[in-house]
Amino acid sequence: MSNSWWEIQVLSDPALEETIFWRLETFGCRGTASETKGESCLVRAYLPQDSVQMLDLAALSLWLRQDAIAIHLPPPITGWHLIEEEDWSSSWKQHWEPMPIGDRFLVHPAWLPLPEHGDRLLLKLDPGVAFGTGAHATTQLCLESLEMRVGIDDSNPVLVDIGCGSGILSIGAALLGAGKIYAVDTDPLAVRATHSNRELNGISPEILVAEEGSLDRALELAGGPVDGILCNILAETIVELVPHMDLLSKPTTWGIISGVLLDQAKPMADLLEQHGWVVATLWKRGEWCCFNIRRS
Numbered sequence: 001m002s003n004s005w006w007e008i009q010v011l012s013d014p015a016l017e018e019t020i021f022w023r024l025e026t027f028g029c030r031g032t033a034s035e036t037k038g039e040s041c042l043v044r045a046y047l048p049q050d051s052v053q054m055l056d057l058a059a060l061s062l063w064l065r066q067d068a069i070a071i072h073l074p075p076p077i078t079g080w081h082l083i084e085e086e087d088w089s090s091s092w093k094q095h096w097e098p099m100p101i102g103d104r105f106l107v108h109p110a111w112l113p114l115p116e117h118g119d120r121l122l123l124k125l126d127p128g129v130a131f132g133t134g135a136h137a138t139t140q141l142c143l144e145s146l147e148m149r150v151g152i153d154d155s156n157p158v159l160v161d162i163g164c165g166s167g168i169l170s171i172g173a174a175l176l177g178a179g180k181i182y183a184v185d186t187d188p189l190a191v192r193a194t195h196s197n198r199e200l201n202g203i204s205p206e207i208l209v210a211e212e213g214s215l216d217r218a219l220e221l222a223g224g225p226v227d228g229i230l231c232n233i234l235a236e237t238i239v240e241l242v243p244h245m246d247l248l249s250k251p252t253t254w255g256i257i258s259g260v261l262l263d264q265a266k267p268m269a270d271l272l273e274q275h276g277w278v279v280a281t282l283w284k285r286g287e288w289c290c291f292n293i294r295r296s
Contacts, residue, residue, distance in 0.1 A: 004049040004082045006057065010064060012076035014041040018137050018286035019067050020076065022261065026234065027060055028052075033096050034135060049082060099134050102144040105172060107134035110200050121175045124200045125168060126193075134168060138258040141283050141290035142232050143172050145256045148292075149228060151176035157227035160184070160218040160248060162241065164210060167194030169230050174203045178228075182221040183210040215241050218248065225250040232258045235268060242275050251295050254280075258290040265289050 008029065010020050017034055020043050024032055029045035036042075061078040068075045098115070099107045106118060110126040125134070134140065146169065150157060156179030161170045164183035167190075173181050185191055194210040209221055226248055231238055238257060245255070255277070260268050262284065269279050272293055281292040 004084055006047045006049060006052065006080050007083050008045045008047065008057070008060070008078070008080045010043045010045075010076050010078050011037065011040050012043070012064075012068070013073050014039075015286075016068055016071075016073055016076060017041045017043065018288055019071075020064060021136050022287070023060070023064055023067060032135075096135070101134055101140050102147045104147050104176070105134075105143055107168070110197075121172075123168065123172055123175060125166060125171075125197055126200065137285040137288045138232050138260075138290065139168060141285055141288065142169050142230065142256050142258050145283065145290055145292050146172055146176060146230075149254060149256070150178050155179075155227070158182075158222065159228040159230060160215075160222055160226050161230040162215055162218055163231060163233035163237070164194050165190050165232070167197045167208070167210060169232060170194065170208050170210070171197055171201050171203060173228075173230070174208050175201065179207070181208045182218050182226075183208060184213045184215075184218045184221070185210075186212065186214055188212050215244055215248070222248065225253060227253060229253065229255040229257075231255065235260045235264045238268070239271060242271050242277075246276060249295055253295055255293040256290065257293060258288065260289050260291070261287055262289055 012020060021032060024045040028051060029047050032043065032045040034041055034043045057080050064078055065075040096109050098109065098112065100120060101107055104121050105123050106120040107123045107125055110124045150173050156177060158180045159173055159178050161181055161183040164170055164185045167183060170181045170183040183194055191210050191212050198208050211217060211221065229245060229248055231241065238259060265282065272279060272291065276296050277293045278296045279291055280294050283290045
């Protein structure tokens with residue numbers, strides 16, 4: 001007997017899109033996607049039926065309303081219904097289109113016909129249930145930051161990707177010319193998605209190694225300090241990791257840190273500086289920001 005999934009739909013002012021993505025992610029949703037409906041934005045997200053109760057969904061609806069009211073925007077309309085397991089992953093895919101990101105990338109849904117021509121790096125992706133389609137501002141900021149770090153010389157840096165999700169950042173780094181990427185995630189489904197997307201893009205397992213775990217597992221895989229650290233996860237988790245990131249760093253190590261809301265930026269910058277990092281640049285998009293850091 002197949003399991004059922006909740007499909008959550010949130011219709012809102014477009015200015016709320018990033019806040020809704022964040023709220024749904026912290027709620028535990030998988031496979032989020034958005035589309036334009038007239039002058040509004042429709043966000044869809046998915047959860048296993050047995051992971052939440054009706055009261056939880058009602059609470060989510062209330063939180064979304066409060067998020068909107070707090071920034072003086074009209075409250076969104078939130079609804080949900082059950083769909084069968086074999087239908088949920090294809091449901092959100094119907095609304096996902098190829099997406100140019102930065103100056104070099106084209107994130108392309110793996111199930112769509114490939115473009116015949118183009119001068120961008122084609123990043124084929126099927127995230128499955130893992131986070132990371134390229135639609136979220138944090139992912140876009142990280143890919144744009146990678147363009148400034150990887151492939152501009154012949155250094156072929158060694159990187160770690162903590163919280164790799166679908167593997168989108170690791171694959172982007174490999175396409176730009178990284179010599180080795182160690183990708184880790186605590187969710188085994190994310191590791192499976194990274195393996196699948198690695199194969200989709202023709203990247204060797206010798207270049208991109210993906211395993212279950214967190215910073216400690218990345219350190220075991222790398223065997224010591226690396227050239228760059230990628231981390232696009234929730235700020236609360238980053239706070240726990242920062243005190244240990246020096247184990248992966250040397251004087252020339254740089255990092256790309258995202259998943260941080262604007263109102264979390266100041267305490268995050270203070271924490272990084274307390275642990276020997278300099279914030280070289282801070283990029284912002286919507287309600288989110290991305291730290292480009294280096295050792296002090």
